[in-house]
Amino acid sequence: MSRGVAITGMGIISAIGNNVAENYQALISETKGISRISKIKTTHQNDIMVGEIAYTNQELETLLGLTPDNNYSRTAFLGAIAAKEAINDANISDINKYKTGLVSATSVGGMDMTEKYYYEYLDDATHRKYIAGHNAGDSSQKIAEQLGIEQSLVTTISTACSSAANAIMLGARLIKSGQLDRVVVGGSDCLSKFTINGFKTLMILSDTYNTPFDDNRKGLNLGEAAAFLVLESDAVVNSENKKVLAYVKGYGNANDAFHQTASSDNGDGATLAMEKALQVANFSSKDIDYINAHGTATGNNDLSEGRAIIRVFGENVPDFSSTKAYTGHTLAAAGAVEAVYSVLALQNNVIFPNLNFKTQMQEFSITPQLTFKEKPLQTVMSNSFGFGGNCSTVIFSKEA
Amino acid sequence: MKSVYINSVGSISVQKTYESNNFLEEIVEYNDTVIPAQDPNYKDYIPPAAARRMAKGIKMGIVASKMALQDASLEQVDAIITGTGMGCLRDSEKFLSNILDNDEQYLTPTPFIQSTHNTVGGQIALELQCKGYNFTYVHGSNSFESCLIDAKLQLEQNEAQNILVGGVDEIGEHTVKLLKLVGQIKTEPVNSSELLLSNTKGVVFSEGANFFVFSNQQQASSYAEIVGVDIFNTLPIESVSNTAESFLKDHNLSVNDVDLVILGNNGDVRFDDFYNTLTSGIFKETQQAYYKHLSGEFHTASSFGFWLAANILKAQSLPKVVKLNDKNTSQFKNILLYNQFCGENHSFTLLRKC
Amino acid sequence: MDALKQELKENIIEQLNLEDMTPADIADDDMLFGDGLGLDSIDALELIVMLDKNYGIKLTDPKEGRTIFESINTMAAYITEHRSK
Known part of the structure; x- marks a missing residue:
């Protein structure tokens, strides 16, 4: 059980860039990807802001070399783009040379197409090809096909906004136990009218730029993204002489068991998740150099998460920031997006600023990192929390 | 590495599997294309205040879970792992049709919350006050088997001793219409005893919840x-x-x-x-x-x-x-x-x- | 005012699926949240939609609901003062 889990490749597409390099550039130049929505017609257009990816579905189809008769949802398009980048980044030419699986995450699945053609399907056959693409697992099947993964373990996790963190966790466990030599892990979620209206009913959408950990925060901006990591066993790394970007060192999942959507006031679930992750990594809280917080900028999350961080780290809270001001909250993809950012932070020894912050929260005295900072980093902790009380923490490190 | 046992079962299905001691002795036959689950008396298991917002999938999941816990003589588990292809489909349909019919106005949060795939797993955790590991797999016909792989891994490594594992799905009316249009559900009724002789495309669609307690400790009640x-x-x-x-x-x-x-x-x-x-x-x-x-x-x-x-x-x-x-x-x-x-x-x- | 209160009780029971209750079970000054009827924050969001749909009252901050939804009395008073339909 002491095997290392190496990250040997990464891919991402988000509102701040179509690949890892573009995302990094935007992060260090403090360029936000938040704007008014343009690709979905909604009556809330002027009430919300989103993190939208510039490419149209047609452009994504062309990039992937797909013929127009495909039945990809936008979730599948985005996922395939990011997963392919990760495979290229890991220099993998023969994917089936080692026992390779895919663990993906999504919350909307093919809802973007379903909501477009929901009634039209009934009396017009034109778009019925998308019906089979609605269920969440379909996007993962397509991503696996794009990567050439055949006759292997492919599955999908959906635990709302912690989904991709959980995909990373399962992938790491599959490698540690020796079930797989290599796992592509991550998540993909596109924007949809369904989620926009859903979060609207919960009254947690900001009408302006989201401001994580700010006393006057007004809620979150939804975003769309996909991000994937290639995880490989020590054996593969050694025999292929692989360059390792970082390691998945610890992970923990716990349930808040408090409320269907809200987090408990004292962040019980979040505290448990962080503690478990530290335990798996065999770390004490002092060993964490930077926390990429969940930090959605809702009243509830940031208070609960902040209190949980204080419970775990006491007087010595490390530098922390939320990158959701850049990308918006990308739901099931968020854990993978922020895993990529955590690895970028480790690789470059930098901490990305928590943008848009103006006013210190009254309930506690911890303040996120507000400016771009260079600092030697050995470890990064990343938090992802979701509806259903689902709380996840993953720890990344330079050393195995 | 420890062995992994099925220590208990709980089932809601289109058969009367909710009755304990009824191992397919009395069979309900159907002649249809879509068949709803046989409902137990949900009120025996779920207090009305908690039940009032619950979708059928949640109710089936909670009752099957409680049956499994009872069968294993357990009050609590270390982890909950749920598989579902479509989650609470009726609420997803309700929320989407409300969006489309009312031009995105006057929408209420409950159907959206229930539409989240992990709502069954989350509600079971809430009911049991289980703060442990809680995953939901949503990978078509491998949703439940993904749970098996995950639970087995944890129990073998002794990361948990008792895990509640289950599969749950519910029927949604609009989805049924759509699946009939693309040939995934049969359009002509077939008698259940002649299912394999139908010679037609598509399936007879239904719903249900089957939950189990898995453990790395064998007990007298263990099944396998x-x-x-x-x-x-x-x-x-x-x-x-x-x-x-x-x-x-x-x-x-x-x-x-x-x-x-x-x-x-x-x-x-x-x-x-x-x-x-x-x-x-x-x-x-x-x-x-x-x-x-x-x-x-x-x-x-x-x-x-x-x-x-x-x-x-x-x-x-x-x-x-x-x-x-x-x-x-x-x-x-x-x-x-x-x-x-x-x-x-x-x-x-x-x-x-x- | 009494008619409005009766209407509110009926709507609350229906909208929030309080299956086992009748309007007579809810007193005008019963606490709707917490120890009273036991409603929670999701119910509060449901009630905000009800204010909008039935009475044309738009709340933008769920916190505003706390005092408005204290009891049937407070709800009726607020609606009477602010309704646009």
Whole structure:
């Protein structure tokens, strides 16, 4: 059980860039990807802001070399783009040379197409090809096909906004136990009218730029993204002489068991998740150099998460920031997006600023990192929390 | 590495499986294309204040979970792992049609919250006040088997001692219409006893929840040992037999060691050949069983097959109604399950008498 | 005012699926949240939609609901003063 889990490749597409390099550039130049929505017609257009990816579905189809008769949802398009980048980044030419699986995450699945053609399907056959693409697992099947993964373990996790963190966790466990030599892990979620209206009913959408950990925060901006990591066993790394970007060192999942959507006031679930992750990594809280917080900028999350961080780290809270001001909250993809950012932070020894912050929260005295900072980093902790009380923490490190 | 046992079961299905001590003695026959689950008295299990916002999938999941906990004589578990193909489908449909019908106005949060795939797993945690590990897998016909893989991994490594694992799906009216349009649900009713003779495309669609407590501690009530689970995103029909054999070989068994093979035949003329290749091939001389004429088809219907296998191993008897051929066996030691849906997401599961 | 209160009780029971209750079970000054009827924050969001749909009152901050939804009395008073339909 002491095997290392190496990250040997990464891919991402988000509102701040179509690949890892573009995302990094935007992060260090403090360029936000938040704007008014343009690709979905909604009556809330002027009430919300989103993190939208510039490419149209047609452009994504062309990039992937797909013929127009495909039945990809936008979730599948985005996922395939990011997963392919990760495979290229890991220099993998023969994917089936080692026992390779895919663990993906999504919350909307093919809802973007379903909501477009929901009634039209009934009396017009034109778009019925998308019906089979609605269920969440379909996007993962397509991503696996794009990567050439055949006759292997492919599955999908959906635990709302912690989904991709959980995909990373399962992938790491599959490698540690020796079930797989290599796992592509991550998540993909596109924007949809369904989620926009859903979060609207919960009254947690900001009408302006989201401001994580700010006393006057007004809620979150939804975003769309996909991000994937290639995880490989020590054996593969050694025999292929692989360059390792970082390691998945610890992970923990716990349930808040408090409320269907809200987090408990004292962040019980979040505290448990962080503690478990530290335990798996065999770390004490002092060993964490930077926390990429969940930090959605809702009243509830940031208070609960902040209190949980204080419970775990006491007087010595490390530098922390939320990158959701850049990308918006990308739901099931968020854990993978922020895993990529955590690895970028480790690789470059930098901490990305928590943008848009103006006013210190009254309930506690911890303040996120507000400016771009260079600092030697050995470890990064990343938090992802979701509806259903689902709380996840993953720890990344330079050393195995 | 520790062994993993099925210590209890709980089932809500289109049969009256909610009645304990009824192991398919009384069969409900259907002649339809879509069949809803037989409802237990939910109020016996869920307080009204908690039940008022719950979708049927949540209710089925909670009741099946509570039955499983009771059967295992447990109040609490270390983790909850749920599989669902579509989640709470009715609420998803309700929220979407409200969006479209009311031009995004006057929408209420409840159906949106329920539409989240992990709402069943989250609600079970809330009911049990279980703060442990809580995952939801949503990968078509491998949703439940993904849970098995995850739970087995944790129990083998002793990361948990008792895990609640289940599969749950519910019927949604609009989805049924759409699935009929694309031939995934049969358009002509078929009698359940003649499901495999329908010679038509599509399935008889249904719903249900099957939950289990898995443990690395065997107890008097244990049903079976979970020996192995493998899932495959793709599997060409020519490779099904080889894959079955190599799966058995991974667990030091051969075809002759299998006392019973339980197959996921659902009467879809386009895809039942995946099963036929086994029944007329390597398992020709093996006792064979099927169950989707009793459970109907849904993404987590294989959890009903798993329930069946666990019960057979504990009772050491095979209900006549599931027999697919006339072979017999003196005892049931090793049971192999194979399932797929529309030629995708194949699984092999091996259970052993304990 | 009494008619409005009766209407509110009926709507609350229907909208929030309080299956086992009748309007007579809810007193005008019963606490709707917490120890009273036991409603929670999701119910509060449901009630905000009800204010909008039935009475044309738009709340933008769920916190505003806390005092408005204290009891049937406070709800009726607020609606009477602010309704636009």
